[in-house]
Structure formats: C-alpha cells, structure tokens
Amino acid sequence: MASPAYLATMPLHAITEVYGEDGLRQRFALEVARFPVPDRERLEEALELAARLHRDDRRVREPYLNHLLRVAIRIMSHYGVDDVDVIVAALLHDAVEDHPDELGGDTEAALAELAKLFNRRIADLVRSVTNPAYDPDRDRHEQYRTHVAESLDRDPWARVIKVSDFTDNGVGVIHTTGPKVHSSATKYRPLVPVFRELVARADTPLSAPAKAHIMDQLDLAESRFAAILDGPQTGEA
Template identity: 55%
Template sequence: MERINRKKLLTMPIHIVSSRYGLPGLRELLSAEIEESERAEAFTDAERARIARAERLGSLLHAQDRRVSEPYANHLLRVAIRIIRRYQVSDTDVICAALLHDSVEDHPLDLAALATDAERERGPVPAALAVLERAFNPRVAELVGAVTNPAWDPARDAHTQYREHVAASLEHRPWARIVKLSDFTDNGVGLIHTEDEAMERRLAGKYAPLVPLMRDLAARPDTPLTDAVKAYIDDQLATAAERFTAILAEDAGNRPAIATV
C-alpha cells in the first residue's frame, strides 16, 4: 500500500479507512493512534511493542479467515482502534485483548499447539488461554476468556444461549464489557457495510435481542468509561437497533430508509 499521510488517517472514520485502504490502512491507523494521536502520550514504548505483538498474533491466527469480502483481521483492528479512539481507553491489556478477542474461540488448537503437555490435558480452550497468559499476562487472558463463547448445547436455541453467556460473563467483568461493546458495535452498526443480505438477516436476528443488555452494560456505573463515551455508545446501539428492526422487517425487498453513520 502506498504510504498514507497519518494525519489524514487520524481524521477519517474507521470504516472509511477499512473500505478504502483495507488491512494495511487499518494497521497504519492503529500505529498512528498509539504513536501520533492526542492519546499517544499514554503509551510507553514497551506498551506499543506489546500492542504490535498482539496485532501480529491475531492477524497470523486469522490469516486464512474472511468476513464476507474482507480479511477477518480488519474486524480485529477496528475493534481495537474504536476502543482507543472512540472509547478513549489507553489500557494496553484491554487493547491487546481486543486484538485477540476471537483467537481462542476460533483457533484454540493453533494456540494450544504452543502449550505444554500439562496445559493441553485440560482441553484446547484452557490450553489456548494459558498460552495467552504466558505470552502477555493473566489479565489479557482473562479478558479474552470473558468474551469467548463456550460450546453450545445443540438441544437449546443458540441465540438464547449466546445472550445468557454474554450476560453472565460480563456481569462482574467491567473491563471485558469494553471489548464486547466494541465488538458488538462493529458487528451490529457495521451491518450496514455488508453486501451479503443473507448474513445480514441472520446476524440481525442474533444481535437484535442483545441490544437492551448491551445498553444496560454500557450505562452501568462500574463500566470504566466516561459519561460522554457512554452516551456515544448508547447512540451507536440505538442506531444498531434501528437497523436490526429494518432488516428483520424487510418485506418484498423494500427496506425503510435509515441514515448511515
């Protein structure tokens, strides 16, 4: 990719960077956010190196994965960048967890291959989390574990189990809420950017019932975000709810007009 002016990147909406410049542009934007933005002073050189290491590992694990028409790693980077830029969070553990938030769920065996024999005996997911704990620290592993979906009971509705898991896992983990809120926003508000209508309807059905819970979790006093950021997130979730309603109410190809963000 031709080198982009970082100051320009820092003024662009995240999804525009994603659609215009792809994965290289998002990587450049992440670097700009932690090296040149107004938040840059919050990061030490060691913390920047750790974030870069988490990005490399997440991208490596998901190198063959795609989300419709884009590399899966785009999603990981957007989730992390949103946490820094929009949520005003400079906690390196949280940012690393954002870059790795799907690694254990999607690639437990790849990570478990790096575990000790004793760790592998506990199963792929515990072994994968043990690897992250050793590579980063226990808090990063705990945050990733909190947003990792468990195996579902095939006899029960998967969407119901998903909502129950999110509610239980995030009840007493306020910092993990930040990772999940950014992930949910990228998946929910970001539906407007997908060209796969079948996936759009499927995900709208999955995410729509979760909006009230996510709004509640964001607004809680112990969620470590400013009131202004909480208001911003609430607006984003309200927009997502409108889009879910429009998608699910689609009739004969006619969808109500909704402004984009």
C-alpha cells in the same frame, strides 16, 4: 495512502472500504504512537499474533483481521481507553474461540498460552468474551445472548471489548452482504437493551462522553436491525 491527519479523522469502516487492511494498520499505528515503547511493542506483538492466527480467516468481503483492528482502534480512539491489557485482549478476543489448536490445544490450554505470552489478566478478559461450547439441543442465538449477559455482568472491562465488537458487527451490518445480513440482525438485535443496561452501569469503566457515544451507536445499530428485519420483504407490494 491518505495523510496521517486525514486518516485519523476517517470513520473506521470508511478506512476499510478505501484503504483496506493497510489503512487500518496505519490507523492502529497512529493510535498506539502515544504509548511508551514497551507498551507499543506489546501491542504490536499482539497484532502480529492476531494476524498469524487469523491469516486465512475472512468476514464475507474482507480479511478477518480488519474486524479485530477496528475493535481495538475503536476502544482507543472513540472510548478513550489507554489500558494496554484491554487493547491486547481486544485484538485477541476471537483467538481462543477460533484457533485454540494453534495456541496449544483446547480452550484452557489456549488461555494458558495467552497468559504465558502476555499475562493472566489478558487471558481472563479473553475468557470472558469467548463463547462456551454450544448445547445442540438449545437455540444457538439464545445461548450466545445468555453467555454475553452473564459473562459481562461480572467483568466490567470485558464489557468494553464486547461493546466495541458488538458495534462493529451491529452498526457495520450495512457493510455485510448475502444471508449473513439477516442472520446477524436476528442474532444481535435482542442484545441492544442488554448492552444499554451494561454500559450505563456505574462500574463500567468508561467516561460519560464515551458512554454517550456508545448509546448513539446502539441507537444506530437498532435502527439498522429494524430496517433489515421489519422492513418490506422481497416480493411484497
């Protein structure tokens, strides 16, 4: 494993490629070391709950937990956010959507369990970034984009979680393989202007440098989506 000082300078996907989950866990530990002990314990509790819930989940080439770690680390390291509730919710942002049964049953029961384990604010943040049940008669991607726009419009702190999630999926699309590359670009590309507008709002609780960093990441994601969707297709001259 790299030294802590070196690990702290590495891009998150580079840590993933070189050191995997162990490296991301170490980077997470470096980020949370500055927190008071009670807050650090709560963050570690959330990480272990996320690890248990997603223990059998994978994202193409990696354990799903890697994605959750990157989303949380990005919020602390790149966005400068020390709000423990937001970081806990980032670690658990897919827990209710993917594993409601293990948290007590349906969506509402799972959210109630998170409120019991942590607090109501964390449960409400997770609610804001949890996709509702899809209507099979409507386009799935369009429903997803509508949900994102509407839920983040009313919840500024949820924007912070979702934009980190979006960055991991969008900028990180080059680390994806197979059919998911094209489907991810198709799903996420129309959201770039939505996130630009949301991040730029005065009530989005991020510093000017953090917002500028996110805008750069959105530019990068957009360029990668364009390369995937607008570039020459296989078999073309």
